[in-house]
Amino acid sequence: MTSKLLLTFAICRLIVTVGLTVDPSEPLLGVDDQLSVDQFDVETASLDFGLLTRAEPMAVLHPGSAEDIARLVRAAYISSPGFTVSARGHGHSINGQAQTSNGVVIEMSGGSKGRRLGLRKLDKPQVSIKEKHVDVWGGELWIDVLRRTLEHGLAPKSWTDYLYLSVGGTLSNGGISGQAFNHGPQISNVYELDVVTGKGELWTCSEEENSELFHAVLGGLGQFGIITRARIALEPAPQRVRWIRVLYSNFSTFTRDQEDLISLHGNPYSQKFDYVEGFVIVDEGLINNWRSSFFSPRNPVKISSIGANGGVLYCLEITKNYDEATADTIDQEVEALMKRLNFIPSSVFTTDLPYIDFLDRVHKAELKLRAKGLWEVPHPWLNLFVPKSRMADVDRGVFKGILGNNKTSGPILIYPMNKSKWDQRSSVVTPDEDVFYLVALLRSALDNGEETQSLEYLTNQNHKVLRFCDDAGIKVKQYLPHYTTQEEWRDHFGDKWDQFSRRKMEFDPRHILATGQRIFNPPFPPPTRTVSPW
Structure with missing residues (x-):
């Protein structure tokens, strides 16, 4: 045939x-x-x-x-x-x-x-050096966009931690990483889109042209159209990255330092880090994984030896971009910024690497997990946007409470963002505070006999976290949201629901x-x- x-x-x-x-x-x-x-x-x-x-x-x-x-x-x-x-x-x-x-x-x-x-073959990403943007197919992976733009010494401003995601996929959700405090999410760095609507119409949209569709599609969870082309903002790409991790035993000190670092973006004359993230260490075994991501430790570190409060440590992860031409000043710039922080002095771990290697760091971990058969397993992830004012409650109730000191099978990310960097005309909803945090429980369910790493256990933990927030009146918003009833979706979108449903129609x-x-x-x-x- x-x-x-x-x-x-x-x-x-x-x-x-x-x-x-x-x-x-x-x-x-x-x-x-x-x-x-x-x-x-x-x-x-x-x-x-x-x-x-x-x-x-x-x-x-x-x-x-x-x-x-x-x-x-x-x-x-x-x-x-x-x-x-x-x-x-x-x-x-x-x-x-x-x-x-x-x-x-x-x-x-x-x-x-x-x-x-x-x-x-669909067109390769088309880079405009003069206008500093790149036009890409909606199904293009961000890693391929990066490789193409680096050929011209340029790169997108905002990223996700994992680059093997499609452009249309992340723009339909938000697209966040440690640069979001400064540049905003990926949806705040788009000039223009081509979109196929639910009527089968192919429209070009932007701030000036078909703006209602433009803002609806960005963060719109695919409800209003399929992104077939995106015009992404670019900036000169740095050559290298100074990558630093430091530990904290006190949660309020940790969050105070994170919030101080992201506040520096408003002053164009001040030095600032280019990337600010963090994660929570609730598992004794993870502290050495944290260290070995830079180099293999010879002397294992114990959480108890650092004096962790409630058996939990917090890691601040920061970077400073630089070029070969400015390599002689990077030490002084980083030192000045580090003086603002109150981390555990003995916990500083630093490495320097090419810019692309830093952005593509998660893929290297993926390859290791694939080799061990630990990649294609269930991933009951839970991502929450939490108001800054309630983070101490989340620390007590979730990090030190629900999660306890159980063995975990994936990172627990925590980092703040500035609401001013998010365009409120998009479909994304965020907490009603100027600063809010991402709390991401990125665990994998493993069939290894450990009850605390089973799919059922981790799913139940996620439900407990959501119930805790609800009972405590913590008005979180799910990122990459998942609900099963329209009532829950109405509650998620809140004041934006009427606009969201009107755009759908x-x-x-x-x-x-x-x-x-x-x-x-x-x-x-x-x-x-x-x-x-x-």
């Missing part, structure tokens, strides 16, 4: 399955072999990084252009009763946000199947897009959710 006959069979199966009726003068797809019902494709699209849910789509689309995506969505929009469409980047979602069981998943990053089919009135988020019910049965057996 020829490839064209196979494609025809696949389309016929889709039409019969969903009762699709379209204008016969407009084909569903314009390029052979893009719509796949291959078992490998379908299986890949039915899972994600979280490995917590499974939803098998009817077909997978490997687009060759934005027009291919628009044709598919338009067919879904005009069909009766219809089918859903979910865009999938690198598949790094946690709770099935990019899945659908009654429609088509669009593989935005291409994937191995797309390469095997020999689809025409304007740009995706049939509720075709991103049904895996479970915010709006489609006019046909929703996807089935099951717990993964892995």
Whole structure:
């Protein structure tokens, strides 16, 4: 059977399955072999990084252009009763946000199947040196954007800690890392977008053109359109990074220093660190992992020997960018900044490395975990935005309480951001304080016989954390949010809910897009959710 006959069979199966009726003068797809019902494709699209849910789509689309995506969505929009469409980047979602069981998943990053089919290659990131921006396909991975822009001595301003994520995926959520206190999230560093709406219309939008769609899509969880192109702001890229970690035993001292460092961004004449993050060490064994990420320790460090308060330590992670031409002044600049801090004097660990190596540091850890079979496991992550005024309560109730001194299987991040760097016209919601923290429990569920590292135990801990915040009146906002009822979503968006739902009716009135988020019910049965057996 020829490839064209196979494609025809696949389309016929889709039409019969969903009762699709379209204008016969407009084909569903314009390029052979893009719509796949291959078992490998379908299986890949039915899972994600979280490995917590499974939803098998009817077909997978490997687009060759934005027009291919628009044709598919338009067919879904005009069909009766219809089918859903979910865009999938690198598949790094946690709770099935990019899945659908009654429609088509669009593989935005291409994937191995797309390469095997020999689809025409999408344009590489196009860098404008004069205007200092880069135009990229929505499915492009940030690591490839970085490599391309570095060829011109430029780089995006704001990052995520992990670069093997798609541009469209992070812009649909926010995109945060240790630069967000200064440059804001990735969604605050976008000049222009091309978007396919839920009506199958392809629009260009920006601050000046179709601004309602522009702000809706940024942080919009894929509810209003599929990002096919993004124009990202660039800045001159540094050559090297001074990477420093220091320890604290006192939580208030730790957060006071973090907040002091991010306050320096408002003064253009003051020196400041370029990256400010931190993490919590609740496990005795993690202190040496913290140290060995720089170099192998010869003398193991004990939490008890440092005098940790409540058996918990806090690590401040900071960097200073520099070039070879300014290498002779980096020591003095860092020393001056370090004098502002009140860390444990004996806990300073420092290394220097190329800029790209620092930004891509998590990928090196990924390779090690893959080699041990510890990467493709369930990831019951929980990410919270917490008001600055309630962080001490979170320390007592969560870090020293719920988490205790259990063995953990992943980092617990904690760092502050400035609300002024977030555009409130976007769809993202943040706490109502000028400074708020990310608290990220990035644990992996391991089948190693340890109860405290099992999926059930970690999931229950997450529920306990959320209940604690609710009972204590701590008005947290989930980042990468996951809820199961519209009432919960209404509460999440708060004052933004009316605007969010109005934008949905304007740009995706049939509720075709991103049904895996479970915010709006489609006019046909929703996807089935099951717990993964892995």
